[in-house]
Amino acid sequence: MKPFLEETFxxxxxxxxxxxxxxxxxxxxxxxxxxxxxxxxxALCAGVMGMIFLRNSLYHAFSYIVLILLxxxxxxxxxVVDRSLIRKSASDFYTVxxxxxxxxxxxxxxxxxxxxxxxxxxxxxxxxxxxxxEGNTSVIIFLxxxxxxxxxxxxxxxxQLEKLRAFGGDQYKKIEVR
Amino acid sequence: xxxxxxxGEIAEFDCQIKDTDYAEAYRIYDIxxxxxxxxxxxxxxxxxxxxxxxCIFMMVHLSVPDYVFFGIVMLLCIYGCVYYVxxxxxxxAHRGMEIFESSHLLHxxxxxxxxxxxxxxxxxYEFIRRYYTEITDCIETPELFVLIGGLDNKLxxxxxxxxxxxxxxxxxxxxxxxxxxxxxxxRK
Numbered sequence: 175m176k177p178f179l180e181e182t183f184x185x186x187x188x189x190x191x192x193x194x195x196x197x198x199x200x201x202x203x204x205x206x207x208x209x210x211x212x213x214x215x216x217a218l219c220a221g222v223m224g225m226i227f228l229r230n231s232l233y234h235a236f237s238y239i240v241l242i243l244l245x246x247x248x249x250x251x252x253x254v255v256d257r258s259l260i261r262k263s264a265s266d267f268y269t270v271x272x273x274x275x276x277x278x279x280x281x282x283x284x285x286x287x288x289x290x291x292x293x294x295x296x297x298x299x300x301x302x303x304x305x306x307x308e309g310n311t312s313v314i315i316f317l318x319x320x321x322x323x324x325x326x327x328x329x330x331x332x333x334q335l336e337k338l339r340a341f342g343g344d345q346y347k348k349i350e351v352r
Numbered sequence: 353x354x355x356x357x358x359x360g361e362i363a364e365f366d367c368q369i370k371d372t373d374y375a376e377a378y379r380i381y382d383i384x385x386x387x388x389x390x391x392x393x394x395x396x397x398x399x400x401x402x403x404x405x406x407c408i409f410m411m412v413h414l415s416v417p418d419y420v421f422f423g424i425v426m427l428l429c430i431y432g433c434v435y436y437v438x439x440x441x442x443x444x445a446h447r448g449m450e451i452f453e454s455s456h457l458l459h460x461x462x463x464x465x466x467x468x469x470x471x472x473x474x475x476x477y478e479f480i481r482r483y484y485t486e487i488t489d490c491i492e493t494p495e496l497f498v499l500i501g502g503l504d505n506k507l508x509x510x511x512x513x514x515x516x517x518x519x520x521x522x523x524x525x526x527x528x529x530x531x532x533x534x535x536x537x538x539r540k
Contacts, residue, residue: 237421271503274486293481302456302477318455319447321506 177281177288178337181329184277187268189312189326194264195257196309197322200349207252214248217241280325282341287315289323296323306342309349313338360468362526367514368461371452377498377509378448379441380538384489385500388444391436398432405429464510466523468530471499473508482508490527490535497523 221241229235247255268275274293281288287303289296298317305316313335314324327335339346369377382388405426408414414422452458460475470483487501499508512520527535 271486274483274503295479296477298457298477304454317457318451320451321455321457 175283177283178341179280179282179330179334181325182277182279183325183329185275185326187265190268191261191264193309193312193314193324193326194260196307196312196349197314197324198256198260199309200307200314200347202252210248210251214245214251216245217248218245221245278325280323282338284341300341303342303345305345305347306338307347307349308335308339362466362468363515363519363522364463364465365515365519366461366463367510369458369509369511371449373496373511374452374458374507374509375445375448376493377496377507378451379445380491380493380498381489381500381507382444382447383441384491386444388436388440391440395433395436398429398436401429402426402433466526468526471508482506484530487531487534490531491538492524492527492536493538497527 218241221238221244224238224241225235229238276292278289278291278294281290285300287296287298287300302317303315304318307314307316308327311328312324312326313330314322316322330338379388383391405422408422409419457475457478460477463474465472465474470481473480473482482499482502487499489498489500491498491500495512497510497512499510500506501508510523515523
């Protein structure tokens with residue numbers, strides 16, 4: 175049986191950083207983002223209103239300024255702060271573990287998946303896959319809620335990607351990334 | 353199999369972990385490398401906030417709106433304390449249980465082979481070789497050996513219930529010698 179996808183690749187730092195950002199986007203529920211955004215907007219508005227109408231003393235002004243800053247932090251947390259932190263930690267992690275990275279060969283058949291590298295061999299049936307997530311730059315295959323393997327989309331063609339989407343079936347998910 | 357340092361082989365055994373083993377190992381991983389990392393100092397910041405607000409209540413004459421404001425701040429600080437000291441750790445164990453339930457590979461019996469420089473784990477579907485230089489943490493508890501390392505901080509969990517006393521001692525001695533900085537014993 176021939177695999178519909180067979181590629182050998184090496185993960186670059188850019189691949190790893192982009193995957194980390196996309197994986198984080200997948201793992202944080204939209205509800206959480208909305209709650210933090212709403213709380214940030216509320217704090218910002220409350221702080222501004224307090225500064226304009228309720229400022230009686232210096233420590234009141236200080237409290238409202240703190241509230242405004244907290245509101246701005248919450249509004250920008252997921253889009254700016256968190257992304258910067260993830261980028262930095264992913265880049266540092268890649269730099270430290272670079273020597274452990276070897277080229278990998280991935281083979282995906284209609285009913286099974288194989289990953290081969292110098293220090294790892296994985297051969298699992300399709301039923302062992304928990305989820306397949308496609309971002310802008312990576313495809314992340316979850317073996318359970320935590321463990322995953324990934325490869326950059328640059329190594330595969332569009333027809334192979336279509337077959338991968340069919341392979342994923344109900345467990346296939348597209349990551350909405352700006 | 354007796355430990356034989358001369359040819360680099362330390363121990364060889366089969367091991368199958370339970371969901372409670374993995375949950376405990378994941379909780380340990382979360383404390384060392386995950387969201388629970390640094391929970392003590394984060395909780396202490398919130399605790400300091402509670403103390404400051406209590407001092408303000410005792411020493412400063414406040415109006416009713418100010419009491420409400422500082423009351424809310426104190427409640428948030430108490431929530432932060434409880435979150436970091438208690439809830440976060442329990443949530444990690446619960447998440448570990450969920451991960452174990454969602455995984456097919458973790459339910460498999462693994463064959464472990466520990467050598468002087470690396471260890472190998474084999475089951476019906478997977479073969480992994482990991483060098484000790486990749487390990488960031490090696491935690492020994494009364495029930496488990498937990499090795500954290502490799503790309504994306506992979507977790508290797510060995511249940512001591514499956515080992516003989518000789519194997520346990522050989523592994524303890526080997527880890528403490530090979531991974532001096534990473535090795536820790538957790539009594540409870």
